[in-house]
Amino acid sequence: MQTIAVAIVVMLIHTYYGYTASGGPAGVGEAVGRAVRASLITSIFVLLLVSLAVYGQVRNFHLAS
Numbered sequence: 334m335q336t337i338a339v340a341i342v343v344m345l346i347h348t349y350y351g352y353t354a355s356g357g358p359a360g361v362g363e364a365v366g367r368a369v370r371a372s373l374i375t376s377i378f379v380l381l382l383v384s385l386a387v388y389g390q391v392r393n394f395h396l397a398s
Contacts, residue, residue: 334383334387335379335380335383335384335387338379338383339376339379339380342372342375342376342379343372343375343376346368346371346372346375347368347372349368350364350365350367350368350371351364351368
């Protein structure tokens with residue numbers, strides 16, 4: 334679940350920056366840098382939100398039941 338959510342967010346961010354890149358190779362390089370920074374930050378927040386949604390705020394998580 335977390336992997337799918339992060340993958341979708343990263344693909345959307347990189348697609349947006351890829352389509353809006355302009356200025357030749359230098360513009361593409363800047364767009365790649367911006368996309369990587371944005372996807373790193375948003376993937377952390379998506380992981381946090383999905384983890385809280387799945388596990389909640391219960392502090393007694395047991396892997397084996």
